[in-house]
Amino acid sequence: MNSRLKFLLLNLFLFFALLTKAQEKITVGEKQTLFSTVLNEKREIWIHLPKTYNDTGINPAKYPVIYLLDGEINFEYYAGMSDFLAKPPYAEMPECIVVGIKNTERTRDLTPTKSGKKSPVNSNVVLFGDSGGSENFVRFIQEELKPFISKNYRTQDYSVLVGHSFGGLFAVNVLLTHPEYFNAYVANDPSLWWDNKVLISRTKDYLEKNKNFPAHKFLYVAQADNEEQNKNWNSDMTQAIEEFKEIIEKNGSLNYKHHFYENEVHGTVSYPGNYDAVKFIFKGFRTDIKKLSKNPQLLEEEYKRFSEKTGTNFLPSETYLNVVLKFMKSNDFKESEKYFNDLKHKLYPKK
Amino acid sequence: MNSRLKFLLLNLFLFFALLTKAQEKITVGEKQTLFSTVLNEKREIWIHLPKTYNDTGINPAKYPVIYLLDGEINFEYYAGMSDFLAKPPYAEMPECIVVGIKNTERTRDLTPTKSGKKSPVNSNVVLFGDSGGSENFVRFIQEELKPFISKNYRTQDYSVLVGHSFGGLFAVNVLLTHPEYFNAYVANDPSLWWDNKVLISRTKDYLEKNKNFPAHKFLYVAQADNEEQNKNWNSDMTQAIEEFKEIIEKNGSLNYKHHFYENEVHGTVSYPGNYDAVKFIFKGFRTDIKKLSKNPQLLEEEYKRFSEKTGTNFLPSETYLNVVLKFMKSNDFKESEKYFNDLKHKLYPKK
Incomplete structure (x- = not known):
């Protein structure tokens, strides 16, 4: 590769690299x-x-x-x-x-x-x-x-x-x-x-x-x-x-x-x-995450009620179950942690 | 330029072009x-x-x-x-x-x-x-x-x-x-x-x-x-x-x-x-744009009042004056249009 071409290539690369990175946008x-x-x-x-x-x-x-x-x-x-x-x-x-x-x-x-x-x-x-x-x-x-x-x-x-x-x-x-x-x-x-x-x-x-x-x-x-x-x-x-x-x-x-x-x-x-x-x-x-610590089945009861009201089947999302699980774990609610772990694996089995 | 280099250059260009365009983001x-x-x-x-x-x-x-x-x-x-x-x-x-x-x-x-x-x-x-x-x-x-x-x-x-x-x-x-x-x-x-x-x-x-x-x-x-x-x-x-x-x-x-x-x-x-x-x-x-059609000096009065209240000098923006002008023009309020045109040029003289 001759040096002019190398120079051109480098410039082109830098130009687009700047263009793509520039400021990270929200x-x-x-x-x-x-x-x-x-x-x-x-x-x-x-x-x-x-x-x-x-x-x-x-x-x-x-x-x-x-x-x-x-x-x-x-x-x-x-x-x-x-x-x-x-x-x-x-x-x-x-x-x-x-x-x-x-x-x-x-x-x-x-x-x-x-x-x-x-x-x-x-x-x-x-x-x-x-x-x-x-x-x-x-x-x-x-x-x-x-x-x-x-x-x-x-x-x-x-x-x-x-x-x-x-x-x-x-x-x-x-x-x-x-x-x-x-x-x-x-x-x-x-x-x-x-x-x-x-x-x-x-x-x-x-x-x-x-x-x-x-x-x-x-x-x-x-x-x-x-x-x-x-x-x-x-x-x-x-x-x-x-x-x-x-x-x-x-x-x-x-x-x-x-x-x-x-x-x-x-x-x-x-x-x-x-x-x-x-x-x-x-x-x-x-749903009130604190109430779930002592009454874990409340979650499904409340989703059932909400689903009936809206005529659409809504389930607790995997993301929410992860938040609930983290809360139970960090506050040492072992029984509820197990309950929600089971629920998560029932609703969202690993592929 | 040999053809392998041309090919490389073209690919690099396309790659970054795609990266920069892709989906237009909001x-x-x-x-x-x-x-x-x-x-x-x-x-x-x-x-x-x-x-x-x-x-x-x-x-x-x-x-x-x-x-x-x-x-x-x-x-x-x-x-x-x-x-x-x-x-x-x-x-x-x-x-x-x-x-x-x-x-x-x-x-x-x-x-x-x-x-x-x-x-x-x-x-x-x-x-x-x-x-x-x-x-x-x-x-x-x-x-x-x-x-x-x-x-x-x-x-x-x-x-x-x-x-x-x-x-x-x-x-x-x-x-x-x-x-x-x-x-x-x-x-x-x-x-x-x-x-x-x-x-x-x-x-x-x-x-x-x-x-x-x-x-x-x-x-x-x-x-x-x-x-x-x-x-x-x-x-x-x-x-x-x-x-x-x-x-x-x-x-x-x-x-x-x-x-x-x-x-x-x-x-x-x-x-x-x-x-x-x-x-x-x-x-x-x-400020109420409709009121300004009959009482154009109201705009400065209201900005003066607001500036006093906040202890900071606020002026009508050029953008707002343009909206006001457009309103006066499209509704045929000629006197007010002239008033706001003058105000705009006073506050925002052309460079």
């Missing part, structure tokens, strides 16, 4: 692109995998999936939040895969009907011309995105749909039109005022026809204190949400929680709303 | 390592830069810095949260740099005195042998980490210290021993029971000697509903926090807020606590 997800035949466009998807996803010390696990609308706004804190809340020993929820969907034509995708609205600031402008595409968008999610996620990642058959504003409208509409698509729905300050409250009519129609929602479905609605909006902007936002609340609570067949956030406005309510929503949806998931 | 920060002479060890620091930090469309801006203890647990959601809450037009806080400090010897660094404690689960075990190093740790932050951050990043002279449990104990201790180090302090479920409530004594001593806290200091305390812990674990946790609250509220010289979270336990309270804390610390930061 990542919370990866971007994927898939082409949607239904929508006839490319869609960008942001995917967060839980901390243990690539842990080679445990058997490969499967995880519930949370589908998050307006991905570009909510993905980063949501990914961090789901890891934080799923961290043993205080885990309030199972570790989840979070799938953020980035918008292309937001109004088109999230609204259930074609409807315009005069701009509240300038009445010459008609907003939302390109609306009414939500049925296509949910078909994209159900027929294209979900199979894509299940094919490429290890998923458990349990999913949640999370939206805000038009995204909340979309979530409620999916619950009414395809309740079987998701196990739980989160609607932060949903735009139920849309098109003369068309979803209020749909809710009434649904309940007239079906009487009840399917078993084990969950809906969390966060309502912001839109005092400002009430006066200047969206005077019918609050009223439509309250009307919906009344109908749902009266029917009583849905695991439903509504919370009014007096210190939040329309743009901020998703942050506490999404946190409280997962706590509501996964209520009963947390 | 990053929320970068890791840095610095050697601390004070602590005589290497420390890993996680740094989150706000969305506009590298925006070449605006003048390079300076940002307040939030120092976050237990970085490895809280960094990811906190980084996402600070971006979410700083997003115009609903921004409740300025864009901030978040500096997460990863633990090495947590108990050593965060506790103010040397003290042991019998394990509540097994009384033969004495916990916290290696305690009492907080004065060294705060010297590391003040004399080494802060200069490192200011040298490598564009920082505004405003900083916040955030901690949980022993980290909350640490934050309160820094407020008492070096109140000038930070503008605001956040203590989530602080371990004020530490060493026979030594910080309660220090608080009393401080107020006896100084009468008041320095002007413009802020402290937010989040208290979890540790009912379980009260019974089984840390019976003095709650009591010490309440004692502290009483002393501080009676003195009245601190911008102080205490909130009890009835649905949170010790391990989860930081999540809502950190959110509510920034909303408390930066209360008055948010």
